Amino acid sequence: QVQLVESGGALVQPGGSLRLSCTASGTFRIMNVMGWHRQAPGKQRELVATITSGGSTTYADFVKGRFTISRDNAKNMVYLQMNDLEPEDTAVYYCYADGNRYVGGDVRNFNSWGQGTQVTVSS
Numbered sequence: 001q002v003q004l005v006e007s008g009g010a011l012v013q014p015g016g017s018l019r020l021s022c023t024a025s026g027t028f029r030i031m032n033v034m035g036w037h038r039q040a041p042g043k044q045r046e047l048v049a050t051i052t053s054g055g056s057t058t059y060a061d062f063v064k065g066r067f068t069i070s071r072d073n074a075k076n077m078v079y080l081q082m083n084d085l086e087p088e089d090t091a092v093y094y095c096y097a098d099g100n101r102y103v104g105g106d107v108r109n110f111n112s113w114g115q116g117t118q119v120t121v122s123s
Contacts (some may be wrong), residue, residue, distance in 0.1 A: 002026040002112045004095045009117030016121070022095030024076040024113055029107060031099040034071055034078040038091035038119075045094065049080060062088075079115045085121045092116040 008020040024031060033051030045098055049059045049069040068081040078095060095114035100107050 002028050002031075002097060002099075002101065002110055004097055004112050004114035006093065006095045006114045006117040009093060009119045011120045011122065012085055013123050014086060014121055016085050017081070018085065018119060020076045020080040020082070020093055020095075020117060020119070022097075024078075024097055024112075026101075028099050028101040028110065031073070031076060031097055033099075034095070034097045036069065036078070036080045036093055037096055038089075039116075040088075040091040043091075047092070050096075051078065057105045082119070085119075090119060090121050092118050108109045 003025050004022055005043045006022045008018060008019060010018060014017055031053060033050050033052055034049040037045050038048050039045040047060050049057060049063065049067060051057045051069045051071045053073060066084045094116045098111040100109045
């Protein structure tokens with residue numbers, strides 16, 4: 001099992017900044033992609049940003065250069081720096097990770113989600 005725990009969500013005013021963190025724990029062979037998704041009330045979960053173990057990143061169009069994803073492979077952590085926040089960014093932000101791990105004598109793929117952290121942007 002690979003567990004993910006997010007932190008850093010808060011209430012912030014429009015134009016403000018937040019930094020989300022996610023820590024992965026458990027046993028695994030390779031942690032490949034880590035990333036962030038979000039889900040606003042009444043909407044489907046959507047991709048925000050991803051980063052591979054080699055540091056390649058992808059971002060949703062709505063990020064518009066405001067968010068930066070980073071990763072510390074040694075600590076099994078992924079971060080999301082969010083600047084110039086807008087009320088439309090209000091959502092629960094979920095950490096995601098995939099890779100593979102040993103199960104008995106086999107290597108099996110995994111994908112894990114955290115429980116989410118609430119980000120509210122409001123004046």
